[in-house]
Amino acid sequence: MSEILRYDNISIQYGYNTAVEDITFSIKEGEILGIVGESGSGKSTIIKAAMGLLGPGANVSSGDILYKDKSLLNLSKKEQLKINGPLLGMIFQFAGSSFCPVRKVGAQLYEAMRAHADVTKEEFVTKVNELLDKLGFTDNERILESYPSELSGGMQQRVGVVAAMLLNPKILLADEPTSAMDVTIQRQAVEEMLRVRDTFNTSIIIVTHNIGVVNAMADRILVLKDGRIVEMGDTKQIINDPSEEYTKKLMAAVPRIKK
Ligand SMILES: Nc1ncnc2c1ncn2[C@@H]1O[C@H](COP(=O)(O)OP(=O)(O)OP(=O)(O)O)[C@@H](O)[C@H]1O
Ligand SMILES: [Mg+2]
Structure with missing residues (x-):
């Protein structure tokens, strides 16, 4: 397995507030890395940084983020567009806010896919239905014809998973992808992400x-x-056997689902 993404001594500030400091890790092709930590510990900041989504108030004051050997920092809008979607797919923490509120879900998914892949409407429909089925939807037609606000939080989250998977990205960055889902659907979403990893590495x-x-x-x-x-x-x-006291406390405090 070769390395695909590397964070090298990354530090990020919002104004005078340091959100993350000296973050170094890497991930290999086909590998799944979990990031855990309490609220405000910098989890979303770390993954948004790779996609150029930190916003104007943020400053990466040191380090680099490399996709293979290419820096993902300071890309032009055009370069970022080529990377976000096909190479880096993101499942957002607040799925609802990642959709345009005044356009139907199906139209937005089609447009997102068309922006990166030369697909016909039929190919899109086949692919989107396959993914919607896998994520436990039984009324795909209605979902695609809905505005985002007409879907529940859990449904928005599942559609967010579908949106990220449409393009089979090389790396999937998933920020709390299952937090608004009930346990059965959570399992389906987990299974779907694992299936994507197994199929496409x-x-x-x-x-x-x-x-x-x-x-x-x-x-x-x-x-x-x-x-x-x-x-x-x-x-x-x-x-099962964390070295640090903080991890022990964190593991004791967090909710678990039965496997
Ligand atoms: N756009 C922003 N402007 C200013 N400060 C921000 C911004 N986004 C995040 N922060 C700050 O950066 C720190 C890390 O936030 P981040 O959202 O990365 O945490 P998180 O670990 O994802 O938390 P949660 O589990 O609640 O989602 C926090 O102190 C937060 O207040
Ligand atoms: Mg977060």
């Missing part, structure tokens, strides 16, 4: 508060506290 970074989800998915876990890495290791070791 996709690398996945998954941010979650749900230790059941990281346990089911991740090969390794990175533990964050106040913007710094506390420890990083194999999933079994971090969950």
